[in-house]
Amino acid sequence: MHMTATAAGDTEPTTIIPRSHVLSWGLWDWGSSALNAVATTFVFTVYLTGNSTNHPFGDVDSVSAMLGATLGVAGFIVAVLAPITGQRSDASGRRKFWLAVNSYIVVLILALMFFVQASPNYLWLGLLLLAAGTLFFEFAQVNYNAMLLSVSTKRTIGKVSAFGWSMGYFGGIVLLLIVYFGFIHPDVGLFGVTSANGLSVRVSMLIAAIWFGIFALPVLLAVPEYHVPEKVARPKVSFFGSYVRLGHDIARLWRTSRQTLYFLIASAVFRDGLVGVFTFGGVLAAGTFGFSPSEVIIFAIAANVTAGISTVLVGRLDDRIGPKPVIVAALVGLVVCGTAVFLLHDAGQTAFWIFGLALCLFVGPAQSASRSFLARLIPAGREGEIFGLYATTGKAATFLAPTAFAVFVAIGGEQYWGILGIVLVLAIGLVVLIPVSAKPATVAP
Structure with missing residues (x-):
């Protein structure tokens, strides 16, 4: 299959998009599961925070609060720098270069997690590596998202975006199976690895680093480098001059495409x-x-299967009815299911299996449709900048969920109260999104 598109994702037959380019682009998402599924969600963060019977780094509730605060600081740094990195990659035409640099910094950070031994003395090292991994991953994702318009058309943005997200979930499944059956579940795993001193988790992080390192390569080798359209090319400016330009660009968005700004805030x-x-x-x-820890990984595999399948199916719906209805329906589902997890916390693992998996039905479609919503609005030559703003507005709010989680844990005195903090953030986002117009913007380049 081939698709035709212009640099802005239009359907004019100026560029042939081979299926191999779409697959290579999606494999980066497949590889990024090393950070998303293994490091920040189901393995390394669980290793740091512990569980009700095993907490080598300290009290579960206090470590959870520290985790939230650390990720909040990382989000603030991304918020300050992301639009500048995106804008400068637009101007230089070096998206793939910066995607490569930031991706392989994340690979290095994943490998360094091997040195976080199961002791309170290593807690801050673990937290700092998580924060740094989040930081450079977000920088990489600015350029990765900007490449969406190079591998899709206006008619297939939703499907291609969903393909990328689903590849991330399915990649997470495969990688979690590898680390679970290879190292974490057996008393003695591959190469004689055991759980002593957290070795099974630490070796799993080395596997995650190799995984991302391999699957980050195809997009760098197969998808052509972005070239700035001559009609929208702008002169290079200094680092601090980039902030002046950013201010002018935001002011122009406010004048000519206010709904785009409203969507950036809501999203x-x-x-x-x-x-x-x-x-x-x-x-x-x-x-x-x-x-x-083993049960967490089994749940993680089921969660990724659920999220991956729902994302693929709803991606086709995105192209037919538009991304906004998809996002609204997903957020309503998330608020309902999250509230159920909180109310039924005393019901034990069965309640978490049911409503936790229900949550996963809605997360992927909302993320994918949000990316495709914005991609439909971006003019040629400003993909990196606008997706940089997308990252910035997102990271300007990144403190919300971790902080709300930590605050509600403090209010309720128990970890499960943090669920209400996440539900509150989702509900606020839904309320802010509802009045945003879904009509395409007309942003002057």
Whole structure:
């Protein structure tokens, strides 16, 4: 299959898009599961926070709060720098270069997690590596998202975006199976690895680093480098001059495409809630519902299967009815299911299995449709900048879910109260999104 598109994702037959380019682009998402599924969600964060019977780094509730605060600081740094990195990659035409640099910094950070031994003395090292991994992953994702319009058309943006997200979930399944059956579940895993001093988790992080390192390569080798359209090319400016340009660009968005800014704000809030669902899902499974590390990974595999399948199916719906109805329906489902997890926390693991998996039905479609919603609005030559703003507005709000989680844990005195913080963020995002117009913007380049 081939598709035709212009640099802005139009359907004019100026560029042939081979299926291999779409697959290579999606494989980066497949590889990024090393950070998303293994490091920040179901393995390394659970290793740090512990569970009801095993907490080598300290009290579950206090470590959970520290985790939320650390990720909040990382989000603030991304918020300050992301639009500048995107804008400068637009101007230089070096999206793939910066995608490569930031991706392989994440690979290095994943490998360094091997050195976080099961002791309170290593807690801050673990937290700092998580924060740094989140930081550079977000920088990489700015350029990765900007490449969506190079591998899709206006008619297939929703499907291709959903394909990428689903590849992330399915990649997570395969990688979690490898680390679960290879190292974490057996008393003695491959190469004689045991759980002593957290070795099974630490070796799993080395596997995650190799995984991302391999699957980050295809997009760098197969998809052509972006070239700035001559009609929208802009002169290079200094680093601080980029902020001046950013201010002018935001002012122009306000004048000519105010709905785009409204969507960036709304998506910032609800996307942080979406990230919170997965970031704290494994933590809650272990700390509140008594899942063992092995049970957390089994749940993670089921969660990724559920999210991956729903994302693929709903991606086709995105192209037919538009992304906004998809996002609204998903957020309503998330608020309902999240509230059920809180109310039924005393019902034990069965309740978490039912409503936790129900949450996963809605997370992927909301994330994918949000990306395709914005991609439909971006003019040629400003993909990196606008997706940089997308990252910035998202990370400007990144403190919301971790902070709300930590605040509600403090209010309720128990970890499960943090669920209400995540639900609140999702509900606010839904309310802010509802009045946003879904009509395409007419942003002057």
